[in-house]
Amino acid sequence: MAAKIISGTQVAAEIREELKERVKKLNEKGVTPALAVVLVGEDPASVSYVTAKAKGAEEIGMHEETVRLPADTPEEEVLKTVDKLNKDPKFHGILVQLPLPKHVGTDKVINYISPEKDVDAFHPVNVGKLLRGEPCPLPCTPHGVQQLLVRSGYDPAGKHVVICGRSNIVGKPLAAILMQKKKGANATVTVCHTGTKDLASFSRQADIVVAAMGSPKAITADMVRDGAVVIDVGVNRVEDKTREKGFRLVGDADFDAIKEKAEAITPVPGGVGPMTVTMLLMNTVEAAEIRAGITS
Numbered sequence: 001m002a003a004k005i006i007s008g009t010q011v012a013a014e015i016r017e018e019l020k021e022r023v024k025k026l027n028e029k030g031v032t033p034a035l036a037v038v039l040v041g042e043d044p045a046s047v048s049y050v051t052a053k054a055k056g057a058e059e060i061g062m063h064e065e066t067v068r069l070p071a072d073t074p075e076e077e078v079l080k081t082v083d084k085l086n087k088d089p090k091f092h093g094i095l096v097q098l099p100l101p102k103h104v105g106t107d108k109v110i111n112y113i114s115p116e117k118d119v120d121a122f123h124p125v126n127v128g129k130l131l132r133g134e135p136c137p138l139p140c141t142p143h144g145v146q147q148l149l150v151r152s153g154y155d156p157a158g159k160h161v162v163i164c165g166r167s168n169i170v171g172k173p174l175a176a177i178l179m180q181k182k183k184g185a186n187a188t189v190t191v192c193h194t195g196t197k198d199l200a201s202f203s204r205q206a207d208i209v210v211a212a213m214g215s216p217k218a219i220t221a222d223m224v225r226d227g228a229v230v231i232d233v234g235v236n237r238v239e240d241k242t243r244e245k246g247f248r249l250v251g252d253a254d255f256d257a258i259k260e261k262a263e264a265i266t267p268v269p270g271g272v273g274p275m276t277v278t279m280l281l282m283n284t285v286e287a288a289e290i291r292a293g294i295t296s
């Protein structure tokens with residue numbers, strides 16, 4: 001039987017409706033949640049991500065400002081910009097769009113963001129809190145994966161989740177989220193990477209496989225057991241001369257083959273992607289609620 005297709009577009013739209021209501025409640029208290037985005041340079045992919053974030057913020061009634069700095073801005077100036085935003089009470093969330101130009105230290109800039117305004121949740125204080133199970137903003141892509149699972153009826157509790165990939169932005173924080181003794185988590189988590197011997201022997205044991213490797217169609221149908229749930233985080237450009245742009249996007253999982261044996265699978269595009277921006281908006285609304293003394 002063909003797998004259920006888990007639509008991130010649909011789940012993200014559902015969450016954005018909930019966020020609109022939360023923004024209205026904040027408005028009643030005289031608060032408008034506000035997000036500051038810092039963009040250094042004009043990398044086309046970064047520009048399009050920043051545009052999507054601004055559009056999403058506007059859609060839910062949030063204030064958003066993008067601070068655009070030239071690509072040759074000295075590191076010191078980038079830090080000063082972050083410092084100014086840290087001190088500006090108007091903003092509840094700050095995001096510095098990555099990657100930064102090579103002469104600007106990414107860790108240095110991330111560590112400079114006030115942890116309370118760190119809506120990307122990459123600051124070491126928030127990473128530590130996440131691991132310890134303390135309240136903190138959750139990193140957007142892994143939080144999006146968790147929300148997709150829970151809201152589609154695939155609660156990870158008690159399940160074996162095999163995560164393929166251990167990056168600091170996806171694999172590691174996702175493992176930290178799903179292993180917590182908390183609602184929507186409480187899973188048994190295995191994390192695989194390039195040092196894993198015989199990846200398939202692990203992925204075949206999984207109730208839920210998360211592919212976050214950055215390698216097109218690396219998870220094939222024979223690596224997934226019948227009835228598994230597959231969440232595909234990967235976004236890869238592959239050449240396609242039939243398309244106007246000359247490429248198309250594919251995930252890290254072989255969608256067409258896996259959908260014939262899995263219980264459910266996310267498509268690429270339209271799966272995890274739309275969730276990431278939505279979780280950023282959620283973190284900003286939450287930061288505003290915390291400051292306004294509203295508990296959700």
Ligand SMILES: NC(=O)c1ccc[n+]([C@@H]2O[C@H](COP(=O)([O-])OP(=O)(O)OC[C@H]3O[C@@H](n4cnc5c(N)ncnc54)[C@H](OP(=O)(O)O)[C@@H]3O)[C@@H](O)[C@H]2O)c1
Nearest residue numbers: 141165166167170193194212213214233234235272273276
């Ligand atoms: N949809 C979204 O919003 C979103 C957000 C973020 C990322 N992504 C996409 O998700 C994918 C992963 O992103 P990332 O930033 O996590 O990538 P990354 O930093 O390149 O990390 C990839 C991870 O996968 C592991 N890996 C690579 N090939 C493997 C293989 N053949 N077998 C086992 N492990 C393998 C690597 O292992 P080692 O550690 O051993 O090198 C590494 O841990 C990319 O396609 C990216 O574009 C999508």
